[in-house]
Amino acid sequence: MIKTSGALTPRSHFYWITLVQSSAKPADWKTLLAQLWRIRLFEGHVQRLAAGGEVPGFPHLSTGQEAVAVGVCAHLTQNDVVFTGHRGHGHSLAKGCNLTATMAEILGRDTGLCRGRGGSMHLVDAGCGMLGATGVVAGNLPLAAGAAWAAQARQTGAISVVFFGDGATGAGVFHETLNLAGLWKLPLLLVCENNGYAEFTSRAEHSDVAKVSAFAAPYSIPSATIDGNDLIAVHQSAASAIEHVRRGDGPYLLECMTVRLAGHYVGDQQQYRSKEELAEALKKCPIERLKSYLLSQGVTDDELMAIADQIKQEVQRDVDAARAAAAPDPASFAEGVYASPLLAAGC
Amino acid sequence: MIKTSGALTPRSHFYWITLVQSSAKPADWKTLLAQLWRIRLFEGHVQRLAAGGEVPGFPHLSTGQEAVAVGVCAHLTQNDVVFTGHRGHGHSLAKGCNLTATMAEILGRDTGLCRGRGGSMHLVDAGCGMLGATGVVAGNLPLAAGAAWAAQARQTGAISVVFFGDGATGAGVFHETLNLAGLWKLPLLLVCENNGYAEFTSRAEHSDVAKVSAFAAPYSIPSATIDGNDLIAVHQSAASAIEHVRRGDGPYLLECMTVRLAGHYVGDQQQYRSKEELAEALKKCPIERLKSYLLSQGVTDDELMAIADQIKQEVQRDVDAARAAAAPDPASFAEGVYASPLLAAGC
Amino acid sequence: MAQTFIEILRRALDEEMARDAAVYLLGEDVAEGGAFGVTKGLAAKHGATRVKNTPISEAAITGMATGAALCGLKPILEIMFIDFATLALDCLVNQAAKYRYMSGGQLAVPMVVRTQSGAAGGAAAQHSQSLESWFIHVPGLVVVAPSSPMEAYGLLKSAIRLGDPVLFIEHKRLYAMKEDFVDSAELPTIGKARVAREGSDVTIIAYSAMVRTALEAAETLAGRGISAEVIDLRTLLPLDMATISASVSKTHRAIVAHEAVMSGGVGAEIAARIADELFDELDAPVKRVGCPFVPIPFAPELEKALLPNALSIVQAAQELVR
């Protein structure tokens, strides 16, 4: 059964999908494939625009890791909240952020989600439950736990989801958060995207711990390590993880093994990775894998092409709209530090 | 085989004992009992003096937990280093700090280990490898790991030992340190004194994790949970843990289950603990247990009395000496912030 | 009947919890009353779900308070000693303070972080610091440092209702201070200082426990023919320059007194602003009274020698007025 609902926020104009795990059909997977494509194409634009000097800062692409964002967010409602980190474009789009406003933010436009004040690493769209990204690795984890605490305290029924990388497990606050989330039985889904790297340093140099999910064991927090490049696997595992969390049984740690197809940030030459490694990584592309599956299930090449074409046009249109938008008024830089202008005046 | 050596530091005037695990005899245990007593008596003085207003700050007693300090430090050489926390009197004495200078520090005297600048929570005696105590819970853990790293890098053969409470496992830096210690295979022994409390809050409210040693598992760091009030058990487990660490096989986490017989600090009324609980705790006294064992092994009451008397007199004498010492010169408060007086002058 | 700082603070918490179901307390031992007993009885009264003990996880609990504030709670977090705020700074500075701005105004962090600072009785170097000046350097934060029980009562209530993250600093030497509880409909405005004593020869600007010391000094000075005006800042960020300016324009001399070390202290900011904005008003340089640049020593004799006291202020005033 597919339940689709229309625009969730004033800005949102793509379809929201809630798939019931057991009844997912090729038709559903096609819709999710479209989302994978959408993120991939969006970030392709980011990369090209960045190379052309149009993107301030240093954007981090989730290329190759899209299945995690799409597979998890497919189960979330608008009330559920998501926190992400420096590699958060995919999560934002999957959670329902308007594509034009997201791109506009990444380009530093006044029409951006955060009026150009946040940027690629600080995407927020409160209206659709995308509550924030933090550029400080692991800093998002306790924020998400706090959101889960609020949901629990206010009995809203919402859950909180946090996406983070394997490198974040080196940070103490990850462990502090696990302890608290377990202890308070918070409705928190922790999604680790284990891509085997933290910047240029491979996981082997960061940690002796093969599986991030192992960190949940001491706290008796249930966990799983899955193939994060297999959208179907992510979708199904996320369904049961979220069922657990939504039921009030406390947090769940879902580790998604994945690969970063691009550099750490746009411009990273990746000298620390061999050609063989990169070639191997490409084989794991979640989009290619889902396509193969759909083709094997009788979906035709033409159907897929049609979807791709449509997404391509939509994304292009939305990106163009973002690029056409105006930069913020320089004189406005001091707006919005405090609730009260009185406070701001005294500083 | 007991190897005793004389004064290790100019200040030290008690005997240093290295027991070879397998050959420990009642005679050896007697010597260790003397150390337990020594710490107990010392802290009895701290408590009385504090009640009388002679001790600045808020001293934390290790009463009831002495077997951990004594059982572990018995295996350390002067080159090995120890870090402790707010409850560190026992560790300091067991590592070889001069009793008079230790008490003088706790009383804030100029003859104190740190010239009265540190106090109960910041005991340092570099000469005997007591490298420091920190009042910030868990702050000592990475310091100890760093000391272990230096020993490894400089190939001194020394090991580093850190004592901390169960509450410290709530702090992220504990986990960061485990990861690094395992990854770099540091010669670090982590000794957790699990007394079931962090201040007034019981462990159940702090954590769902029953055994602190479980935190070592994800890192494949070997660990054990033992009865920390059984000196013989501590002594034997510490021996094999230290053998592992000294061999260069990396860190080891030794969790010693113990009980705090006193309040969190001197003056704590312990309203959060029932009479029954306290009565139960008293039964676990490590001194009483070792005494029973020795009596069962044919040691006589008289022999034990004689030891006790001697220790009592020695401690009294040393405490009196500490009390008789002068306070620091008030005008000297600014000394010793920087290596160079030039730097200090510019501040 | 006179009540202690701790009792009056507890009353403010109690009343705000009763008034607003979104107010929650969290921190180490808070359900047991906290290390200083401020929250005693609140768990029993308002329920264990609203007064939450936490593990020793300063970073995570600050993050959780922030995240909860984003989602409809008004958390009051207790950080037992300001020395341990060092463990919470990423969240306070990088997240909580910047959320409103970075989100383009979409989200806010209505949270109060209560903490305790200052030296007393041999708490030593890691439990005695006065670190408030770090926070006046962080856009998005508000910093409040009350000087008495009743000041704390009103300011805490105002802070809870403010809507932006507030660091609320209690001085450990004030905890035992007693005052009569006086009911008043009006709460103080965050950002407004108060003239604690009027005078005409010199302005002494202070906050937290140092206000009492300044009042003592003013009394002594009065005996020596010097009329000192004492300003209780109440809020360190934002600074109420209007009140300072009015006073210094009258006295033409100013002293800023605090317990923190002078280098990089709040006094530096205030002195710099007076010296700039009131350059033509000043008959003498702005003097600072504060700790010398040394960690807080343990021994009481050293601690006492180090800490600024009423005499330090009196001497500074006499030099200025001479």
Add this chain to the structure above:
Amino acid sequence: MAQTFIEILRRALDEEMARDAAVYLLGEDVAEGGAFGVTKGLAAKHGATRVKNTPISEAAITGMATGAALCGLKPILEIMFIDFATLALDCLVNQAAKYRYMSGGQLAVPMVVRTQSGAAGGAAAQHSQSLESWFIHVPGLVVVAPSSPMEAYGLLKSAIRLGDPVLFIEHKRLYAMKEDFVDSAELPTIGKARVAREGSDVTIIAYSAMVRTALEAAETLAGRGISAEVIDLRTLLPLDMATISASVSKTHRAIVAHEAVMSGGVGAEIAARIADELFDELDAPVKRVGCPFVPIPFAPELEKALLPNALSIVQAAQELVR
């Protein structure tokens, strides 16, 4: 041949590692060269045991560097962005800075923490801060902020040999700056400022990247008939008041310029000290140039509008001299 800031910094590290076997590097990605390439090639040259990659564990690696410094190493720790020093503050402030004092002089922490700060190119609110003023508030620390490649070279070497914990702040906008490498037997003394340009009408006090901006401003001012002296502080803690005093006693006017927000900034301390110690020398108030009290915004137009530049200094100088 001219070399970049990064290259010359690397040379200093390389030479000090060759000179002293106790010098070790650690930090995130440092074996890969670090996020900015400063340590590139050093692992290959000096061995992987002396150039250690670490996990993302700012608290632990700072603690480890401190512990190792207590035990005979001279660690150089890289904290990738000063914004993340928030995660290392317990150790830096409560442990490293106080160890010498708290141990009554028994132990020392000869360690350098290299970090990188400042705004450029849309790094946004969490990767652009200038937080140096926090550290001048901490007795026991030393704070160095070089203004050019050759300054960095000498100061880094001096810092490594100092024997106390040094925070060494590199500005990201300086990394590409080029200078000729000039061999010199003498290393700068930590704690001594330098006169970067002589002048007689106004003193501009700056550090880090702002020195270049101040020199630009001085050039512009010269064209307008105002002779500006520029002081490059080099060390923020301790402050070289002698050099400042000599200059201001000559020019009778002072501006302190930095990129950090003004409230609670290093400029406040300097302005307060000048206004006090040189009260009779001043012909005009000490002016501060710095960021307004706002987090660093992402959009380049906003970032640019916010950051102080040469024009900001020129305007301040013209107001003073007018």
